[in-house]
Amino acid sequence: MKPSTRLAFLFVLQALALAFIIADRQWTLASGARVVLETEPVDPRSLFSGDYVRLRYKISRLAIPESSTARGLGKHDDIYVVLAPGDPYWQPVSMHAAMPVAAPGRIVLRGEVEHAGGAPDKLRRVPVEEWHVSVRYGIESYFVPESEGRTIERPAPDEKVSIRVAVDTRGRAAIQALLVNGREKYIERLF
């Protein structure tokens, strides 16, 4: 095989791999159920690092009841969170160690346990025996255009930032839009 043919084949191979990344994400965005999640600041002093947004959600930290199969999960284990529609934010209903069958109208969001432990959350005054997990869903970062991040970093007192995600049948989530007071500030499109 000539060098030019070999390298052309190499380029096509690598371009296809890159196209697959985009197609996979678009499949989730196009076919996934739309879910609006409430965000909360990670750290009020550095919510944004440049134009790279670190997002944290209300469902990023979950209290696991004793009866739940997710009780024994450890760091880096997969966790499945069933969400039910709320007004306006979707709320966690139950947590599972394996993919459950969700009731109609509900969706299953897959995450990865970042930390699991029984330490009490003093601020929220939960009982000591309650088991908490910190969960990462793969929707914790969002890149915004240069200088525009500041306006979201310090929202006005009457502004509320939320995220609309698409969740596919495998429980994987992708950010579809960043909302301010329920209105689309940034929306994701293929091109």
Add this chain to the structure above:
Amino acid sequence: MASPRRSAFSKRLQSELLVWVQRGWVSRKHQQSILDYVAQQEHRSPRSLTTVFALMGALLFGAGVITFFAANWAAIPKLAKLAVLLGALGGSYAAGAYCLARGRMGLAQGLLLLGTILFGANIFLIAQIYHIDSHYPNGILLWTSGAFATAALGPSQPALAAALGLATLWSGTEMLHFGRVPHWAFFAPWLFALVLVYRHRWLAALRVACWGLLAWCFMVSVAGEWADRRWGAGDQVALLQVYVFAGIALYILGRGMQWYPRWSRFAPPVVTAGAVWAVVALYALTFPRLHHAVAGDPITSSLVLWLGITVLALAIVAALMVWRYWNTRLATLPLYRQGAFLWLIVAGAFALGDLFSAGSYGTAFAIAYNTLAFAGVIWLVMTGADRGEPRVVNLGFLFFAAILVARYFDTFWSLLDRSYFFMLGGGLLLLAGFFIERSRRRVTARMAARGGS
């Protein structure tokens, strides 16, 4: 006409050649041929300077283009961003193919490496464009696969070296950040790399493969300390002991490879990697705190398992020693090489004994491993000097200094204990030096006598 400028090497060679001709080592005809050849090589150097400038210019221009796009990244539509990313990737491969076709191999290899780097940059930039924040080692794995494809299809040794570095990074992040210890999947790309190394006779890539393997092994031992799947101090000591014998096995294998023309090219990196592996593991075992920690934190996995692995490692070393010295009368070997057999027997006995001690004799094992480590590095210096291998000598001196410094600043033993240790060790070394020098003089005198007859 003014004579062209000559390099310092050329001037030195000219003065040396005068002496060589006078002593009859080189004829006058050959003296002129050598000087002509060097002058011709130096005359060609501006061409290589042009290549260097071209590469530097390409890098500078590339940095400027990247900065330009970074400054305007947000303002560029997604489709244009993708076109830029794929265009740069395709462009580097097209230029690489052009250079390959015209025999400009150095530049072609540089462009293929650039393509490999751009493929990785594209993965992470596409992840940024589409806000993909998933399990990030998967991105490194994809990059690794792309680099392997470039290495195989190019073919490109720099791309293979990059692929090996990336494979180590991928496996390291899986182990250290995600607690997947040990991450056996590392060996799939690593073994594939060895196939390419053998096929293309790539030495630099083999060196990277050896260092990658060492890095992976030590990441396993470090990860056990703080990753989620926690090992006891007993498991760590057991693993380090196995590493000592695995390193020695690799070292003997490398020495044996020197006998076979097909494999001899690959022997030096294997020898160095084996020596480094064994010595680093020995160095870690010299710390007394590690041995004392075993009492309160014994083996958490299985004693039988570690016993089996240690015995297997010892059996492999023994088998390799038999293979290596099958046709050699041991009495004809220098004294220090005979001492290696004794060292191995003692080290093997200590390794097995340490497994059963459960930390009861921490101080004794710490002293034993310090003695073994000092003996091991001194042996390395001797064998390196004997074989004329500066890299082995330097390695021995480096670790000798490292162990010395570690013991000096180690607060586990009292200053008085350490002073005894250093004085005893120093005295033994002086004695050993005296006997070795005497032995060396006898051997060289015998060799000179044989040469004379």
